[in-house]
Amino acid sequence: MTAKTPEGLQAQRAQLIASTGLTEEVLRKRAEAFQLYPEHADAWSTVEGIDYLLNDAEKDTALTEAQALAGRWEEKYFEMVEKYTPVAQRDAALQSHLPALRRAVETLPAKCMYHDETHPHGTWREACCDTGVPARRRALAEEALNALTKEKTA
Template identity: 80%
Template sequence: MTEKTPAELRTQRAQLIASTGLTEAVLRERAEAFQLYPEHMDAWTTVEGIDYLLDGAEKDTALSEAEALAGRWEEKYFEMVEKYTPLAVQAAVLREWLPVLRRAVEELPAKCRYHDDTTPHGTWREACCDSGVPARRRALAEQALNALDQTKETS
């Protein structure tokens, strides 16, 4: 696969149009009326493909710049929230959401359908088997919630 920069594509586009001996406007009019020689039609089709690629490249560049800017603003927002939100408010939010999280975790099965032990076997498995994954995740989530409860009680 050949990769070209937008500048190279623009140069190729200009060369294709010049090779026909016609202007871009004349090429467009004749292409719309199906009045081009086959070699000119091939050149025009290639020009349209280059235009499509250039439009996509410009949109991708603008989109990636916008996403980067949004990401920086989001980071700044969360930094400000963390910096200026009092610890008492953060603790209140945590106390409010812990019961909800506990209810969600309780919806997961407590043990595997096939095994009582859900510990991972080897380094590549998350649990005893595919059926044990939800039970293993429940156990880990309960450990995390208990740790949060302990930090809540000490503060």
């Protein structure tokens, strides 16, 4: 498979239309009426395929640009929230969410169902086995929540 730039596809499209000896409008009308010679029909179907690819490429670039713009707006939003939300208000919001976070953490198993442990094995394994991973993550989340509550009460 070869990759072509949109400019290369445009050039190929123009060359195909010129090779038929007809204008694009005449080709389109005859194709709609099924009045094309086989070689012209082949050229027209290739032109339609090129048009599809060009439209798809335009949509991809528009989508990428929109996603980048949304990402920049999101960054700006969070920057503004951080800048203008008072620290006390953020702390109060965190304190109001701590019970819900604790309840969510408590839904995770406390121990591995097979090994009754949660410690990691070396640097390549997060827990004793796959069933121990949620237990290990619960232990880490509890440590983080405890650190947050100690920090707020101190």
